[in-house]
Amino acid sequence: MADLKSLSGDAYLGLSHGYAAATAGLAYGAARGSEAARGYGASGPGGDLPAAPAPHAVAVAVAVAESSGEQSGDEDDAFERRRRRRRGRGRGPGGAADARRRPREQRSLRLSINARERRRMHDLNDALDGLRAVIPYAHSPSVRKLSKIATLLLAKNYILMQAQALDEMRRLVAYLNQGQGLAAPVAAAPLAPFGQAAVYPFSAGAPLPCPDKCTAFPGTPSALCKHCNEKP
DNA sequence: TAGGCCATCTGGTCCT
DNA sequence: AGGACCAGATGGCCTA
Numbered sequence: 001m002a003d004l005k006s007l008s009g010d011a012y013l014g015l016s017h018g019y020a021a022a023t024a025g026l027a028y029g030a031a032r033g034s035e036a037a038r039g040y041g042a043s044g045p046g047g048d049l050p051a052a053p054a055p056h057a058v059a060v061a062v063a064v065a066e067s068s069g070e071q072s073g074d075e076d077d078a079f080e081r082r083r084r085r086r087r088g089r090g091r092g093p094g095g096a097a098d099a100r101r102r103p104r105e106q107r108s109l110r111l112s113i114n115a116r117e118r119r120r121m122h123d124l125n126d127a128l129d130g131l132r133a134v135i136p137y138a139h140s141p142s143v144r145k146l147s148k149i150a151t152l153l154l155a156k157n158y159i160l161m162q163a164q165a166l167d168e169m170r171r172l173v174a175y176l177n178q179g180q181g182l183a184a185p186v187a188a189a190p191l192a193p194f195g196q197a198a199v200y201p202f203s204a205g206a207p208l209p210c211p212d213k214c215t216a217f218p219g220t221p222s223a224l225c226k227h228c229n230e231k232p
Numbered sequence: 233t234a235g236g237c238c239a240t241c242t243g244g245t246c247c248t
Numbered sequence: 249a250g251g252a253c254c255a256g257a258t259g260g261c262c263t264a
Binding site: 110113114117118121125147148149 | 241
Binding site for chain 3: 113116144
């Protein structure tokens with residue numbers, strides 16, 4: 001539970017009881033427990049906020065950074081060193097011996113395909129890193145980074161949480177506007193099912209952005225903004 | 233030592 | 249034909 005301290009209160013509140021079913025597995029539970037006990041998604045309780053140091057993660061990150069792009073010159077050496085270190089890894093059916101028996105041309109093609117696939121996976125991992133960077137969890141060197149699956153599930157829950165918060169905020173703004181005897185465009189629109197208007201809150205039919213750029217809630221009239229409160 | 237996570241290789245399929 | 253995408257297999261690293 002110590003890791004909870006590194007979360008913003010709102011984020012944790014949303015994740016802890018906002019979407020119980022979908023979030024249970026990722027609800028920032030206890031510090032990293034048994035790997036076997038780690039549940040994903042709605043599989044039940046059991047947090048997935050690892051707390052242990054992550055030397056492996058760092059090593060992986062370095063390896064990823066090193067092996068991005070084309071291999072040439074020094075990069076070739078580094079690449080070969082990694083290949084040797086990871087000897088035998090992932091050969092699949094056939095194995096290295098078969099690979100060596102192949103004609104040089106085919107082997108060359110295979111290597112090029114492998115490199116491309118590696119690059120693709122690195123791009124995917126970069127995107128996942130970008131996702132980790134914007135979702136609320138303990139971004140600390142002493143905390144192991146989220147696994148891929150945990151990152152995706154947490155991101156999903158975070159999006160849902162933000163959407164719900166936005167929806168509630170819009171309702172509140174509408175309520176405040178009504179209280180001042182003003183027409184509330186937001187309230188006039190039927191409340192769309194969660195996940196529609198909440199996720200795409202500024203689509204067709206939404207009021208125009210405030211000319212005064214009250215950007216707190218773009219597209220939503222603010223009770224605190226003089227322009228939003230001006231009658232047409 | 234078992235289990236989780238991961239990177240890599242590989243072959244297949246689909247698309248341009 | 250070449251590239252993107254995918255899933256299976258394999259083995260290394262790490263933690264409990």
